Amino acid sequence: MRLQQADEHEAWRAEIREFLEAELPPENAFNPEFDDEPDQWAIAVEFSKKVAAKGWIGLTWPKEYGGRGLSPVANQIFLEELYAADAPMINSVGIFLAAGTILVGGTEEQKQRLLPDIANMRTLWAEGLTEPGSGSDLGSLQTRAVRDGDEWVITGEKAYTSWGPMSDVLYVAARTGSGDGASGAISIFVVDLRSPGVTLHPMRNYGGGVQSSTHLDGVRVPANALIGEEGKGWQYIMRAFYASGTVEPIYAMQEARLRDLVEHCKSIPGKLEDPHVRADLAELADMVQTQRLLAYEIIGDNAHGRQTPWGGGVQQVIAKEYEPLFAQVYDRVLGPTSQLRPASRYAPLGGKPEAWYRQSFANHAGGTSQLKRMVLATRGLGLPR
Numbered sequence: 001m002r003l004q005q006a007d008e009h010e011a012w013r014a015e016i017r018e019f020l021e022a023e024l025p026p027e028n029a030f031n032p033e034f035d036d037e038p039d040q041w042a043i044a045v046e047f048s049k050k051v052a053a054k055g056w057i058g059l060t061w062p063k064e065y066g067g068r069g070l071s072p073v074a075n076q077i078f079l080e081e082l083y084a085a086d087a088p089m090i091n092s093v094g095i096f097l098a099a100g101t102i103l104v105g106g107t108e109e110q111k112q113r114l115l116p117d118i119a120n121m122r123t124l125w126a127e128g129l130t131e132p133g134s135g136s137d138l139g140s141l142q143t144r145a146v147r148d149g150d151e152w153v154i155t156g157e158k159a160y161t162s163w164g165p166m167s168d169v170l171y172v173a174a175r176t177g178s179g180d181g182a183s184g185a186i187s188i189f190v191v192d193l194r195s196p197g198v199t200l201h202p203m204r205n206y207g208g209g210v211q212s213s214t215h216l217d218g219v220r221v222p223a224n225a226l227i228g229e230e231g232k233g234w235q236y237i238m239r240a241f242y243a244s245g246t247v248e249p250i251y252a253m254q255e256a257r258l259r260d261l262v263e264h265c266k267s268i269p270g271k272l273e274d275p276h277v278r279a280d281l282a283e284l285a286d287m288v289q290t291q292r293l294l295a296y297e298i299i300g301d302n303a304h305g306r307q308t309p310w311g312g313g314v315q316q317v318i319a320k321e322y323e324p325l326f327a328q329v330y331d332r333v334l335g336p337t338s339q340l341r342p343a344s345r346y347a348p349l350g351g352k353p354e355a356w357y358r359q360s361f362a363n364h365a366g367g368t369s370q371l372k373r374m375v376l377a378t379r380g381l382g383l384p385r
């Protein structure tokens, strides 16, 4: 199967590339998920505001809420180009999870109030789903919101909050109903991170970047901080994560890295004559193309209102498990020098592969690959839970 895109899609891709060439000098290309020192963050904010000024945030949202009403394919092409260029785009929680939730379940007033601020990069969102005792088993979360007159009072602890200190608001899943389960008992709130009672305790992760332990001690939020309807939080999270029609195009980033690797190998006499190297490079290309085709299966189904077989779980398992595998095969081609950091003059490709290897294990977002296999077993094969 060969994936061909219409002329209009190729023109759109060219327009994005032109923008990136003009606005993204090579020294400003990095991933703000792992590189978030203050000077880098400032570059990422400036770049992301330029993207917003183009009207390119919320490409698939309806126009009346600050979006462009474009197709999921156009959106995917946009993301592919950003990933391929290592563009320091921020606010993914706002653009995908929060906006997805607001579009699915938010009131008209919330859509009008919250979405344009995401589209214009005025509000940065962090994600408060995981808790110390509730990660994969998110439905067991214990943070509680209690209604008190015109306010909600929220108490609990969230774990691994990415971009917490730099964000304005937190997307909080809290228990509002009784019962231990998820359905009907969980609601979503938007919480101002500067509210009294919010404390962040940052910690650095192995790949680079900071996550916080976020404490919410009797945090008071107005009644309209509840997104949509009380008790529908679980459905909103699932819809925003799994029915958004967006697939994170890690394959586009990997394809760009593979291109650099091939060029690097060409510069070393005899390297490309080694059959092991050739086989490894072909395997990397195979991984890229497999992921691209699986991604477009989901996007195509979404565009035509079809359900992707097995809930799109095959793409998720492959993408998550290929991330570290890609890094391992990549480093095998480079050899032991792949573990040298940029400070070493012997480090290949500017020393970036060393960090790429560490970062390749951060493939947890939206659920680990083991959890995705559980989805395949239950939803795909119909096995009992």
Ligand SMILES: Cc1cc2nc3c(=O)[nH]c(=O)nc-3n(C[C@H](O)[C@H](O)[C@H](O)COP(=O)(O)OP(=O)(O)OC[C@H]3O[C@@H](n4cnc5c(N)ncnc54)[C@H](O)[C@@H]3O)c2cc1C
Residues within 6 Å of the ligand: 126, 127, 128, 129, 130, 131, 132, 134, 135, 136, 137, 159, 160, 161, 162, 163, 205, 211, 362, 364, 365, 366, 367, 368, 369, 370, 371, 374
């Ligand atoms: C770098 C980083 C950034 C993050 N950013 C955020 C954020 O911004 N906001 C947020 O809310 N969360 C964030 N998270 C949390 C992330 O979503 C969770 O790490 C993830 O959901 C897994 O939960 P856990 O860490 O509690 O692992 P656990 O659920 O304790 O799982 C531990 C291991 O057991 C396996 N496992 C668990 N249950 C099963 C099962 N039933 N069958 C088979 N295997 C199982 C898992 O696959 C995993 O390998 C972040 C995490 C990291 C590492």
